[in-house]
Amino acid sequence: MPKGYWIARVDVHDEAAYEGYRRGNAAAFAKYGGRFLVRGGRFESVEGLSRARNVVIEFPSYDAAVACWNSPEYKEALAHRTDPSVSVADLIIIEGYEGPQPA
Numbered sequence: 001m002p003k004g005y006w007i008a009r010v011d012v013h014d015e016a017a018y019e020g021y022r023r024g025n026a027a028a029f030a031k032y033g034g035r036f037l038v039r040g041g042r043f044e045s046v047e048g049l050s051r052a053r054n055v056v057i058e059f060p061s062y063d064a065a066v067a068c069w070n071s072p073e074y075k076e077a078l079a080h081r082t083d084p085s086v087s088v089a090d091l092i093i094i095e096g097y098e099g100p101q102p103a
Helices: 015-031 062-070 072-078
Strands: 004-012 035-039 053-059 087-095
Touching: 004 062, 015 062, 015 072, 053 062, 062 072, 062 087
Parallel strands: none
Antiparallel strands: 004 053, 004 087, 035 053
8 A cells, every 4th residue: 555645845934833733743643653754954946936844744555644634633733833924835645656666
């Protein structure tokens, strides 16, 4: 079964308020097996639009990734970051690829 991923790009405008989101999301990620692969860090935007912060979270399956997004635990954490004065984000949930790799 392919893994599921959250791919997010975020501009944080209020670090102190955003901290409530960071503290709150850990319970949902743990419950649904979320694991950070990318959490901020250095990057170079080489094509298209970007935001200041990039995050990739891996889940055991696509269904687990969607369930985490819809969970009451995550919705509670999300309430801390959805005000545009706190942050603005683009986030997709995507299924991983398990097909053949080029030689």
